[in-house]
Amino acid sequence: MGRPPWWLLLLAALVTVGVTVNLLSRGWLERMDLRVSEVTSVWALRDSWAYWPIWVVTQIGGRVTILVVLAGLVGWLAVRQRTLVPLVRVVVALALLTTVVYAFKWGTGRTAPAFPGSFFHADGASYPSGHVANAVLMWGVARWQAVEFGLPAGVQRATWLLGVLGPVATGVAMVALDFHWVTDAVVGLSVGLLLLGVVHALDAVAMSRWVRARVGRPQA
Numbered sequence: 001m002g003r004p005p006w007w008l009l010l011l012a013a014l015v016t017v018g019v020t021v022n023l024l025s026r027g028w029l030e031r032m033d034l035r036v037s038e039v040t041s042v043w044a045l046r047d048s049w050a051y052w053p054i055w056v057v058t059q060i061g062g063r064v065t066i067l068v069v070l071a072g073l074v075g076w077l078a079v080r081q082r083t084l085v086p087l088v089r090v091v092v093a094l095a096l097l098t099t100v101v102y103a104f105k106w107g108t109g110r111t112a113p114a115f116p117g118s119f120f121h122a123d124g125a126s127y128p129s130g131h132v133a134n135a136v137l138m139w140g141v142a143r144w145q146a147v148e149f150g151l152p153a154g155v156q157r158a159t160w161l162l163g164v165l166g167p168v169a170t171g172v173a174m175v176a177l178d179f180h181w182v183t184d185a186v187v188g189l190s191v192g193l194l195l196l197g198v199v200h201a202l203d204a205v206a207m208s209r210w211v212r213a214r215v216g217r218p219q220a
Contacts (some may be wrong), residue, residue: 003144009197011191012033012190019187023118023127026106030118033181037113040178060162061135061170070142077149085147085203089148093141093199099193113128113178129180129188132171136192139163141199167192 004012022029045051059065074086102125110117110127145151145160171185180188 001139003200004193004197006138009194012193015195016187016190019183019190020108023110023183023195024120029039029183030168033183037116037178040176043176045177051065051177054177057169057173058131058177058179060166061129061131061132061133063130063138066134066142070138073142073145077145080199081149087150089141089144089199089203092202093195096195096198097130097134097192100191101128101133101188104128104177104191110181110184113181115204118181125168126180127184127187128191129171129174129184131174132167132185132188133192133195134169135167136189136196137161137199139166140192140196141217143212144200 019029021027027173032202044055070090074090077083077086105125108124108127109120109124111117111121111124112126115124139159144157144160146156167189171180171189174180175182175185196209
């Protein structure tokens with residue numbers, strides 16, 4: 001149902017810590033980011049006909065796009081299943097996402113490729129990619145609800161594809177347009193996975209019990 005296995009969460013934590021330490025120490029990952037950005041800047045996709053189609057792909061991880069879909073999903077389940085569990089999960093996930101991602105952004109202060117160059121100061125807010133983290137976490141929550149509440153198979157498949165391919169497509173599009181560094185996208189993916197694991201853990205401990213609607217699971 002979208003719950004990341006423990007080994008994947010451990011890997012995500014190691015990637016997040018390792019990449020962050022390497023970047024702050026101005027290691028080889030920063031040099032790799034700069035080389036990739038040199039290539040994408042030569043492509044100049046921002047100034048070509050391809051900009052808008054690629055920009056649309058970035059919106060797979062856009063907060064507005066995902067919240068519109070989740071609002072419909074939550075509303076449908078609230079009426080049909082008479083439960084507020086999906087709403088509580090979405091609100092908690094959104095609060096965690098906003099708090100953690102912006103703590104990273106303000107804490108590291110990394111500038112975006114368009115600055116130009118990779119620098120760390122108060123004006124930077126590139127690291128990690130909020131769009132990628134958003135795609136992992138929120139589409140993961142959508143997949144969770146679709147499976148747990150037995151929505152049609154087509155809906156379950158769609159949320160699975162969005163949860164797995166959406167973050168990858170978003171990250172590639174962001175890097176191609178030179179909006180983000182490669183490491184921004186990689187750590188955005190890792191942070192999103194970690195937050196999805198946290199939301200699942202909070203749900204098991206408190207959220208579903210508080211709302212009194214543990215669908216498909218026995219009452220404790």
